[in-house]
Amino acid sequence: MIKNKYIPVILSSIILLIGFILLITMYQQWKQERVEISNPVLNQITTSNEKLNLKSIIHEAEKNVIQIESQTEDSSLTGSGFLYNKQGDIITNAHVIKDANVIYVRTADAQIYPAAVVGVGKETDIAVIRVPQLAGAFMNVEKNKSPETGDEVIALGSPHGFQNTVTLGIISGQERDFSVDGFHYENAYQISAQIAEGNSGGPLIDRKTGNVIGINSVGTKDGSIGFSIPIKDAIKQIEAWSNEAKTEALNFASTSNLINKKDPKKLKEDAEYLITYFLDSIELRDYVNAYALLANDMLSKTSYKDFRNDYVDFINVTFDEPKSNITEDNQVQSTLSVTIDKRVEDKDKSEKELYEYIFTTKYENDQLKISSIKVNKPKNKS
Numbered sequence: 001m002i003k004n005k006y007i008p009v010i011l012s013s014i015i016l017l018i019g020f021i022l023l024i025t026m027y028q029q030w031k032q033e034r035v036e037i038s039n040p041v042l043n044q045i046t047t048s049n050e051k052l053n054l055k056s057i058i059h060e061a062e063k064n065v066i067q068i069e070s071q072t073e074d075s076s077l078t079g080s081g082f083l084y085n086k087q088g089d090i091i092t093n094a095h096v097i098k099d100a101n102v103i104y105v106r107t108a109d110a111q112i113y114p115a116a117v118v119g120v121g122k123e124t125d126i127a128v129i130r131v132p133q134l135a136g137a138f139m140n141v142e143k144n145k146s147p148e149t150g151d152e153v154i155a156l157g158s159p160h161g162f163q164n165t166v167t168l169g170i171i172s173g174q175e176r177d178f179s180v181d182g183f184h185y186e187n188a189y190q191i192s193a194q195i196a197e198g199n200s201g202g203p204l205i206d207r208k209t210g211n212v213i214g215i216n217s218v219g220t221k222d223g224s225i226g227f228s229i230p231i232k233d234a235i236k237q238i239e240a241w242s243n244e245a246k247t248e249a250l251n252f253a254s255t256s257n258l259i260n261k262k263d264p265k266k267l268k269e270d271a272e273y274l275i276t277y278f279l280d281s282i283e284l285r286d287y288v289n290a291y292a293l294l295a296n297d298m299l300s301k302t303s304y305k306d307f308r309n310d311y312v313d314f315i316n317v318t319f320d321e322p323k324s325n326i327t328e329d330n331q332v333q334s335t336l337s338v339t340i341d342k343r344v345e346d347k348d349k350s351e352k353e354l355y356e357y358i359f360t361t362k363y364e365n366d367q368l369k370i371s372s373i374k375v376n377k378p379k380n381k382s
Contacts, residue, residue: 057210058154058166059284062108064139065202066090067158068115068129070100080157080202081105081129082212088135089242091231092201093217094120094127095181102253105131109293110274110368116250119241125183125217126234127201128241130250139203141212141231147171147189155193155216155226157202168207169193169226176227180218188217188227195219195226204228264326270368271332271361272322278359278370279338283317295362295369315350316341322359331362331371 064083068090069076079096083089090105097103103115118128147153148171155167173190191204195216204214214228274293281290287308294302322334336359341352356376361368 054154054207056284057205057207058156059280059286061139061154061156061203061205061210063289064137065108065156066131066134067106068092068096068201069104069106070097071102072099073101078158078198079200080198080216082156082201082203083134083138084141084212084238085138085242086135087242087247088131088133089118090115090129090131090134091203091215091234091238092127092129093125093215094122095125095183096201097127097129103129104253105129105134106270107134109277109289110270112366112368114252116252118245118250119238121183121237123182123184124229124234124237125180125185126215126229126238128238128245130242130245130247132247139212140210141235142206142209143232143235145213146174146230146232147206147213149174152207153191153193153213154205154207155191155195155199155202155228156205157195157199157216165199167193172225178227185217185227185229187233188229189214191226191228192224193226194224195228199226267326267330268324268332271334271359272324274361274368274370275322275334275336275359276319279317279319282311282314285312287311293370295364295371297371298373313343314340315343319357329362331360334359334361 061082066081066083068079068081070079071077077096077100079092081090081092081096084091097117097120100117103117104112105115106112113131113133115129115131118130120127151171153169153171155169157165169192171189172192174187176188176190177184177186178188179185189204191214193204196219199216200218202216203212204216205211206213212231214230215234216226216228219226278290278293281287281293287304290311291299291304291307294307317338317340319338320336322336324332324334326332336357338355338357339352340355341350343350358372358374358376359370360372362371363369364371
């Protein structure tokens with residue numbers, strides 16, 4: 001009788017245990033199904049971030065990519081280079097600065113500085129110049145790792161004088177050996193990104209890491225194939241030049257005469273480039289970079305906090321080509337239409353409006369700066 005009394009209790013316990021196990025199993029299956037359903041959304045987010053990362057990589061790289069202009073008694077040559085250490089040293093090609101009497105550089109924010117030669121190769125097409133004013137920020141270089149054929153790359157430079165032009169491509173071949181104009185190239189990367197006149201000396205960037213893997217050097221006449229010197233093969237000589245050079249012993253030219261003689265066409269181009277760089281920085285939320293482009297009189301009237309607050313709700317910024325004219329006091333006034341997609345109080349919504357922006361740029365301490373920004377009310381809404 002006693003044993004029969006406990007049988008219902010034992011059966012109930014078994015049933016409860018089985019039910020508990022079933023509940024656990026069903027929960028695990030439900031959880032797995034939810035993850036699988038969410039995957040497409042996660043993939044969309046990842047894809048969006050990858051696109052943003054490419055634009056961010058380019059924007060950050062442009063800050064340290066330099067346009068180089070060298071002058072001899074008979075001619076001038078435009079090339080490219082990039083900052084690679086804290087001393088303000090710029091890597092470029094030897095053929096860009098060879099035999100130059102005067103070398104000056106133009107930065108992404110349209111600043112002009114004199115440069116001095118630190119080291120230049122005789123048979124190897126590499127060189128280093130120094131600009132002390134640019135000491136600080138620099139690009140990361142890949143000193144050991146080699147890319148693989150098929151890896152995506154980004155080439156930056158100033159082809160035909162167009163500053164900070166970007167071309168995308170892949171490593172299409174490796175270990176290319178050849179000679180051009182007395183320079184011998186060994187183990188060069190063959191790339192599908194175009195290398196045109198003015199691109200020489202610019203960085204070849206690994207799309208995945210954002211690190212510099214090569215020095216863009218030469219290209220075929222039709223522009224279909226480019227060649228880049230592996231940075232890992234050149235870095236030892238480059239660092240030796242930088243370590244040996246003493247800034248006080250280098251020869252720097254003056255840029256004052258250059259600025260005073262600037263032709264109106266070039267002045268307009270520089271001003272419009274500076275405005276474009278300002279608006280691109282705003283769109284990428286690089287407010288510190290945009291704020292640094294302002295002239296002293298604007299900086300004294302506007303704190304960084306107030307400046308940032310004026311733009312922090314901008315989601316997307318698109319604009320037309322500026323229309324510029326030079327005033328009697330040698331300032332440049334540029335007018336352009338700017339479409340702004342702006343976040344409103346309801347954070348899930350935005351509104352798009354068209355504005356007229358009027359920028360004034362001028363030289364301040366031999367550097368081009370934005371001295372005023374006037375914004376007219378929206379013309380229409382969409």
